[in-house]
Amino acid sequence: MRGKQKKLAREQLDETMKSFDPLKAMPAPGKGWIRAIRDTLGMTGVQLAKRLNVNQQRVARIEQDEILGKVTLNTIQNAAEAMDCVFVYGVVPRDSLEQIVRKQAKVVAKNRMARSNQMMRLEMQELSEAEKAKAMQNLIDEIIDTMPKSLWDKK
Numbered sequence: 105m106r107g108k109q110k111k112l113a114r115e116q117l118d119e120t121m122k123s124f125d126p127l128k129a130m131p132a133p134g135k136g137w138i139r140a141i142r143d144t145l146g147m148t149g150v151q152l153a154k155r156l157n158v159n160q161q162r163v164a165r166i167e168q169d170e171i172l173g174k175v176t177l178n179t180i181q182n183a184a185e186a187m188d189c190v191f192v193y194g195v196v197p198r199d200s201l202e203q204i205v206r207k208q209a210k211v212v213a214k215n216r217m218a219r220s221n222q223m224m225r226l227e228m229q230e231l232s233e234a235e236k237a238k239a240m241q242n243l244i245d246e247i248i249d250t251m252p253k254s255l256w257d258k259k
Contacts, residue, residue, distance in 0.1 A: 107251040114201040124196045136170035138183045145187060155186035208255055209247040213240055215258065 133140035142152055149163045156163065166183060169175040177193060184191035197204055217240055247255065 107249040110251050111202070111248070114205065118197075118200045118202060121196055121201075124194060127194075128196055128198070134171075136167055138170050138180065138187075139167045141184075141187055141189060142167075147187065152183070152186055156182060205248060205251075205255075206244065209244045210240075211258055212247055212252075212255060213243040216243060 135143075142149070149167075150160045153160045153163045166175060166179055170180065177191075181191045199207070217236070
């Protein structure tokens, strides 16, 4: 998939992900989602354990592992189903995917421009600030259009 197709895919996925924007600001409960939902339902650890076909200590471990970030997606899925809930999983970009690509293209462009500016300086052909800005924008657009494999090599 080259630049134009990737751009279209980013735009489509960005549009789909807009519905997740409100969730980005929602922090997880301090005691974890499984424990918060279980408590709110009035379900004991023993009752959840019975629904999961495990012992009560395993439920306590699952809840602790969730807080520590060590619980598996499969375990959360099973716990959610045992509480008649739906487990929703997603990776939501902070900015739009297009903005993330543009920001990375700018990093790559700055590196390229720094090298060429050094050469031009040595040859006494340095560009004006306006020319540099225009060249930078053109280079960013070119990088986005071509989507080189090296785009994500530098952080």
